[in-house]
Amino acid sequence: MLKIEDPYAPIEVLNLSKFKEHGLSVFIKREDLSHPFISGNKWRKLKYHLLAAQQKNKTSLLTFGGAYSNHVLATAAAGAKYGFKTTAIIRGEKLANPILNLCEMFGMDLLFISRTEYRNKEAFALCVQTENQYIIPEGGGGELGEEGAAEIVEEWEYDHLFCAVGTGSTLRGLLKGMMQKQNKGLVNGIVVLKGAEGMQDDFSTYPTERFRLHFNYHGGGYAKTSPELLEFIRSFASETGILLDQVYEAKMMIALIDLIDKGYFKKGQKILALHNGGLSGLLSQL
Numbered sequence: 001m002l003k004i005e006d007p008y009a010p011i012e013v014l015n016l017s018k019f020k021e022h023g024l025s026v027f028i029k030r031e032d033l034s035h036p037f038i039s040g041n042k043w044r045k046l047k048y049h050l051l052a053a054q055q056k057n058k059t060s061l062l063t064f065g066g067a068y069s070n071h072v073l074a075t076a077a078a079g080a081k082y083g084f085k086t087t088a089i090i091r092g093e094k095l096a097n098p099i100l101n102l103c104e105m106f107g108m109d110l111l112f113i114s115r116t117e118y119r120n121k122e123a124f125a126l127c128v129q130t131e132n133q134y135i136i137p138e139g140g141g142g143e144l145g146e147e148g149a150a151e152i153v154e155e156w157e158y159d160h161l162f163c164a165v166g167t168g169s170t171l172r173g174l175l176k177g178m179m180q181k182q183n184k185g186l187v188n189g190i191v192v193l194k195g196a197e198g199m200q201d202d203f204s205t206y207p208t209e210r211f212r213l214h215f216n217y218h219g220g221g222y223a224k225t226s227p228e229l230l231e232f233i234r235s236f237a238s239e240t241g242i243l244l245d246q247v248y249e250a251k252m253m254i255a256l257i258d259l260i261d262k263g264y265f266k267k268g269q270k271i272l273a274l275h276n277g278g279l280s281g282l283l284s285q286l
Contacts, residue, residue: 002054002082007034007043009152011272014240022260023267028242031152032249032277035077037102040277041170042074044148045140050082052144053134060085062129063136064121067092068099070245070278071139076106087111087133089125091118099280141169149173150180152274158185159269162256164248164276165189165213166222168202174274175206185272187211190252194221217255223247229254230285245278246285
């Protein structure tokens with residue numbers, strides 16, 4: 001039986017002056033420290049996919065992503081660590097970059113397809129899939145990914161939990177975990193996709209009093225970066241010693257700070273921000 005260790009992910013205090021001024025205690029769960037390449041929610045979301053692959057006697061993993069995908073890199077590293085051959089279908093023209101070079105160093109085969117073909121990536125995968133391959137959804141989502149994300153949750157006593165939201169699978173996992181542990185804090189999802197208000201319907205099975213989605217912090221759209229965003233990352237890192245990626249975690253932290261300024265929290269409340277890794281994406285900005 002494949003044994004996947006619980007990742008190292010401590011909770012640290014965030015000592016920014018703004019938090020103290022508003023009488024708030026803010027903490028950050030460092031899922032980014034779990035592994036240099038299988039970091040954050042990627043470790044969590046891959047766990048049960050790897051176990052399912054083993055149970056089905058598959059020896060190879062097939063997944064999808066863009067040229068700077070943290071998920072693709074995590075799959076490559078996890079495959080090497082746990083004894084699976086790996087292949088990734090990459091969106092766009094063939095190219096080389098630090099992320100893809102690392103994937104190949106971990107033994108991953110890369111298949112580049114056009115953006116048009118990528119819209120039907122699942123059908124393409126079925127055409128190239130070999131008998132011994134297990135397909136992992138893009139981003140490691142689905143029910144198995146959510147099951148792993150639920151394990152992020154411990155027996156906490158926080159008034160608010162903050163998490164960046166892309167596809168929503170990590171947030172759904174967190175909600176499951178919070179309900180399983182009977183934690184009462186409000187889960188705040190910071191949506192990084194522009195025009196994604198329809199995502200609210202994806203959470204219709206969860207009690208509305210348990211979560212809130214915030215749609216105004218996408219910064220122009222998914223993976224959109226600005227000089228102001230990069231300056232925030234630099235400023236936050238210089239004050240805390242913690243790097244944030246530009247796609248997810250920096251936007252989540254900007255939202256938290258803005259909501260503090262807008263009086264969203266009550267004095268004395270405890271807040272936990274979830275750092276889900278993704279730092280390799282910063283390589284695209286260097």
